[in-house]
Amino acid sequence: MADKDRDIAPLTTEEDALLDGLFAAAKDDPAMAPTADFMARVLADAEAAMPEPAVIAAPVKAAPVPWMAKLVALLGGWQSVSGLAAATVAGVWIGVAAGPAMLQSDIGTSLIVSSDETYLSALDASFAYLGN
C-alpha cells in the first residue's frame, strides 16, 4: 500500500517485503487461534443467553359436540328440556289416570265422533264444545 502521508518516509522495498512476509505469516499463526476449551466456553455463553424459540400455537380445534347436546341446545337448553319432559310425563299420567272415563265423557265422545265440528275442535280449542 502506498503511503499517502507526505510526512512519513515511504518504506523501502526490503522493508515492505519484511512486513508483508510477517503479516502473511501472522494471518495463519496458530498461536492466535482460540483453544477448544475457550470455544466451548463461548458456545456455552451463546446457548445460555439465547432467547427461547418462539412457539407458534396450533389453532384450537373445537371438540366434537354430542348429538344429544346439539338436540338439547336446539330445544333451548336443559331448563327448557326439563320443563318439556315434565309436561310430557304429566300428560301421560293424566291419560292413564282418567282411563275409560275420559272416552265415555262428552269430551271423549266428541273426539271420536266424525263431524265437521270435531275436526274444527281439533284445530282450535274454541270449537271444542261445538259438537255437543
Add this chain to the structure above:
Amino acid sequence: MPYDQQNDIPDEALLVLYANGDAGAARTLTLRLTPRVFGHAYRMLGNQADAEDVAQEALIRLWKVAPDWRQGEAKVTTWLYRVVANLATDRLRRARGVALDAVAEPQDDAMSAADRMQDRARQDALQNALATLPDRQRQAVVLRHIEGLGNPEIAEVMDISVEAVESLTARGKRTLAKALAGQREALGYTDG
C-alpha cells in the same frame, strides 16, 4: 436449521436466527466469529488470558444485543471489532506492560523444529514490534494487514475518516519497519 446449511448465511441473518432461538445459528456464529475476535484481541493485548477475557466479553455483548440488532446498520464483525478495541484499550489503560512473551508454542507437526523456531521467532518479533505502537496505530495496522479489512470498514470500526486510517497504518508500518530493521537476518530475511 442444520449447521452445514448455515455456512453461506451472512452473520447478520444468523444473528436473527440466533435471536429466534436457533441453536445451530449459535454454533455457526461461535465457530465463525470467535477466532476473529480472539485473534484481534490477542494482537491488541499480547497475551492469551487477557485476549480470552476480552473476546468472551465482546461475544457475550453480541449475544445480549442480538434480539435488538438492527439489520442494515452495521456489520456484525465491524461492531465486534469496535467492542474488542474498546475493551482492549480500557484494559491496556488499566494495566500497562502486559506480558508479551506469553505466546503458546505452535502445534504444526509438518514443520521442522528449526522452521517452527524461526516462524515463532518471526511472530514474536512482530508481536513485540506491534506492542511498541500507540494503541490506535496498532489497531489500524492489525485490522488492515492481518485481519484484512478495507480502509472504509476500519474507518467505521475506529470512528475516524478513511484518510486518518491511511495515516495511522502508514505511520504504524513505518514504526514497525524501524523496530524490525535490525532483526532481518536473525529472522531469516536475507534476500533483496
